[in-house]
Amino acid sequence: MKVLVCGGAGYIGSNMTAMLVSQGHEPVVFDNLSKGHRSAVKDVPFVSGDLADFGLLIDTLHKYEIEGVMHFAAFIEVGESVAEPLRYYHNNFNNAHNLLCAMDDAGVRKFVFSSTAAVYGIPETVPITEELTKAPISPYGDSKLNVEKMCSFQSETGRLNYAALRYFNACGAGGGGTIGEDHSPESHLIPLIIQAAMGKREDIKIFGTDYPTPDGTCVRDYIHIEDLCKAHLLALSKLDTERELVYNLGNGTGYSVREVIETVKKVSGKDFKVTETGRRPGDPPVLTADASKARKELGWKTDFPELEAIVESAWKWHTLHPDGYND
Numbered sequence: 001m002k003v004l005v006c007g008g009a010g011y012i013g014s015n016m017t018a019m020l021v022s023q024g025h026e027p028v029v030f031d032n033l034s035k036g037h038r039s040a041v042k043d044v045p046f047v048s049g050d051l052a053d054f055g056l057l058i059d060t061l062h063k064y065e066i067e068g069v070m071h072f073a074a075f076i077e078v079g080e081s082v083a084e085p086l087r088y089y090h091n092n093f094n095n096a097h098n099l100l101c102a103m104d105d106a107g108v109r110k111f112v113f114s115s116t117a118a119v120y121g122i123p124e125t126v127p128i129t130e131e132l133t134k135a136p137i138s139p140y141g142d143s144k145l146n147v148e149k150m151c152s153f154q155s156e157t158g159r160l161n162y163a164a165l166r167y168f169n170a171c172g173a174g175g176g177g178t179i180g181e182d183h184s185p186e187s188h189l190i191p192l193i194i195q196a197a198m199g200k201r202e203d204i205k206i207f208g209t210d211y212p213t214p215d216g217t218c219v220r221d222y223i224h225i226e227d228l229c230k231a232h233l234l235a236l237s238k239l240d241t242e243r244e245l246v247y248n249l250g251n252g253t254g255y256s257v258r259e260v261i262e263t264v265k266k267v268s269g270k271d272f273k274v275t276e277t278g279r280r281p282g283d284p285p286v287l288t289a290d291a292s293k294a295r296k297e298l299g300w301k302t303d304f305p306e307l308e309a310i311v312e313s314a315w316k317w318h319t320l321h322p323d324g325y326n327d
């Protein structure tokens with residue numbers, strides 16, 4: 001299928017693009033390179049542009065005869081979204097709206113949307129099922145939930161078939177450790193710990209040790225990037241017939257911040273300084289997925305259920321790219 005990958009130069013988008021190619025699809029990357037890396041995209045058409053540019057979107061959809069769209073182009077920092085809500089609603093909601101308008105205009109009806117566990121806010125129970133109350137506590141989560149709602153109403157017109165995939169903590173490197181995670185500035189736990197292990201930062205800070213969890217630190221569900229991308233392919237193929245698909249994507253196993261630090265120490269063989277600090281605002285104590293719906297309906301199986309293998313892939317990428325993508 002000819003697939004437009006919006007945000008295809010970012011961490012998840014570049015892994016998705018490589019997987020689409022490996023599965024015989026024809027991806028076209030659309031990215032403004034505000035966050036992504038040109039060198040993370042290889043051997044596929046690349047359109048340098050912004051989702052706010054309706055004319056360019058229309059031209060691109062027609063020129064490449066696009067049949068489906070995957071949308072990864074969004075801001076992803078919860079804390080930043082609290083400080084700058086309007087920027088987040090503009091980029092994550094308005095631009096998604098523009099993209100959907102262009103798709104509607106061009107008659108493209110298949111849409112796979114990157115959603116997030118942040119739509120649940122502080123969940124009533126864990127593991128989280130898709131039916132739980134959606135009560136985002138940040139503009140980031142709310143902007144994503146609003147896009148989901150817009151898709152749902154639009155799908156009722158019969159002109160959109162969409163999948164909203166709610167990611168838990170995406171991590172690891174794809175392509176045998178060759179397509180990795182390089183944010184600037186970096187805020188995600190695993191790359192930060194790896195940087196500490198590589199001596200690139202003085203320490204790793206634990207944000208909060210007084211949570212109601214077994215060791216007092218936050219518990220998250222870490223899902224390997226390739227497992228995540230596999231679910232996108234399965235969802236895309238279902239959109240031939242399905243109007244609306246909503247899935248949680250996680251392993252279902254929670255690891256605490258301390259456990260992640262210990263795993264990086266084990267995989268890297270390095271010791272480094274760990275500093276305990278206060279809580280980071282907006283962090284729920286525990287987020288783990290009940291992904292049984294995706295397993296049952298999509299036939300989704302994960303290849304990386306263990307954190308150690310996930311961290312090994314990330315460690316490989318970081319040691320191969322000590323300065324990131326360098327572009």
Ligand code: UFG
Binds near residue numbers: 204
């Ligand atoms: N953490 C630390 N020290 C750090 C960085 C993170 O202790 O230096 C902790 C956080 O407090 C959190 C855990 O490590 O408890 C994971 O933090 P990340 O920033 O790696 O990931 P989040 O769980 O905050 O965020 C993830 C995605 C976001 C998404 C969010 C939805 O990365 O894009 O889930 O809940 F918005």
